[in-house]
Amino acid sequence: MRHQPVLVEEVIKIFSPGSNSTLLDATIGNGGHAAAYLQAAAHGRVVGLDVDPAALQDTRKNLGDLSRRVHLINTNFAYLNDALTGGGIIASAPLPTSGSFRLTGFDHILFDLGIGSHQLDNPARGFSFQTNGPLNMQFGPAESLPDAELISLNHLARRLRHFPSAHEIVHGLTESELSQVIRHYGEERLSGRIAAAIKTAHPSTTKDLSAVITDAVPLSYRRGRIHPATRTFQALRLAANRELESLTTALPQALHLLHHGGTLAVISFHSLEDRIVKNFFKEYAILTTKQTILTRKPIRAHEAEIAKNNRSRSAKLRAIKKT
Ligand SMILES: C[S@@+](CC[C@H](N)C(=O)[O-])C[C@H]1O[C@@H](n2cnc3c(N)ncnc32)[C@H](O)[C@@H]1O
Structure with a gap:
């Protein structure tokens, strides 16, 4: 089943992208957040990562025409710095061509953590106790993990x-x-x-x-x-x-790849993830001695969204501005 993204309006509001903004979507999944971003940013570009090659197969199809402004990479976000610099996405100066994916950094970075319906609803992946399948639970074939x-x-x-x-x-x-x-x-x-x-x-x-x-x-x-x-x-x-370990490894790299004044947003679904994000943001705020945390309390889904998408019940959105 196609994944129904959570807190989409809230993410776009917190980013408020300009016409040429750039997004690193570290967990692009079926591309729901990426599509909303590209609709809000008429000439915006998205670099989308996902550790699951099966998820990426559907992403381009789901994005349709918007996919011309998307560059997809199959990698664990724990290695995002290597994937972007090694893949030539991050360069010290962008190329003059407007369609290019050479960037100096990103205006916005999003992590929408955990598992998508495209994985949970496939019994062969072995993620769900509601259906029968082998006990697999791996997002993708892992050559390396933290x-x-x-x-x-x-x-x-x-x-x-x-x-x-x-x-x-x-x-x-x-x-x-x-x-x-x-x-x-x-x-x-x-x-x-x-x-x-x-x-x-x-x-x-x-x-x-x-x-x-x-x-x-x-x-x-x-x-x-x-x-x-x-x-x-x-x-x-x-x-x-190694989801928690990957997140801990990825957050400082993400902050590094963000332009000054850019926003890093994370949607988490359980207390272990949320604690990592909250503590990371707090440490950064103390280090910079500036008001950089945009969400004193995490943003939660409204009743109307929860009624339509039960998964949004446990979602928490936190965001920080790079100063
Ligand atoms: C909740 S879904 C994201 C849905 C997406 N925002 C959308 O709108 O369709 C989470 C996705 O993150 C991917 N993922 C989980 N851990 C990852 C990691 N460490 N590195 C890269 N992708 C990861 C999963 O494979 C899954 O496709």
């Missing part, structure tokens, strides 16, 4: 000689290592009993895993606000893609 915060994941990757899928994490770690992953990346307080149940049952599909987790937790927990497997699935996805 070091994981948990040493056990780094050891596992070294042992396997590749970055592990969710299935390999579940089966390759010991029970206590798995419990630590589920607690660390999922903030799951029942991580111990969930890890024990997983190591006993050896689930190999999303439905198996979801059933094992549901059986492992008490009845009261099953009746909670969220599905009992939500936090464990989040933990495995974050661990498989």
Whole structure:
């Protein structure tokens, strides 16, 4: 299913692009935000990154005529500096031709984090406990990823000689290592009993895993606000893609690539991501001793958007101006 972007009006308002503005969309996905930006900036240009080659295949098609003003790169945003300088996008002086994608930096940079419907709704990708599929959860074939915060994941990757899928994490770690992953990346307080149940049952599909987790937790927990497997699935996805580590690595690079006076905006979907963004912005504001944070409190979706797109319920938009 085509991804329905969140907080589009709010992002465009905070950027308020001029006619020739440039955007680095670090997570272009299906191109919803990029399209809105190009519509607002009549001669604007977008460089769009995505780690998922399958997502990029649809992006150009979705953008139609607007895609003439878009340059797409398949990379993890953890390596955005290398991808842009190595790919010749960032140069010390722009070429005189107006259609060129040689830039000295960007006016605006957007991160719309996490997973898109184009990934979640495809059972073969193994991201969802609502459908059955293999326990994969990888955004793309990873040749390189930043070091994981948990040493056990780094050891596992070294042992396997590749970055592990969710299935390999579940089966390759010991029970206590798995419990630590589920607690660390999922903030799951029942991580111990969930890890024990997983190591006993050896689930190999999303439905198996979801059933094992549901059986492992008490009845009261099953009746909670969220599905009992939500936090464990989040933990495995974050661990498989090193999402938090990639974000931590990318934010300073993004700030560096922004023109002075430019805006960096991040949409996050859970507290672990939001904490990284909030702390990064705070540190920058202290360092520059200027009022650079544009969102004292994160911007949230209005009721009308939430009614149309449930995913927007947990979205938080924060933005900072480079001074
Ligand atoms: C929420 S979707 C973005 C949707 C997009 N804004 C749109 O309007 O269609 C997030 C996208 O970011 C990509 N992504 C996640 N982590 C990434 C990373 N570390 N580097 C590059 N892309 C990433 C995912 O593959 C996914 O396509």
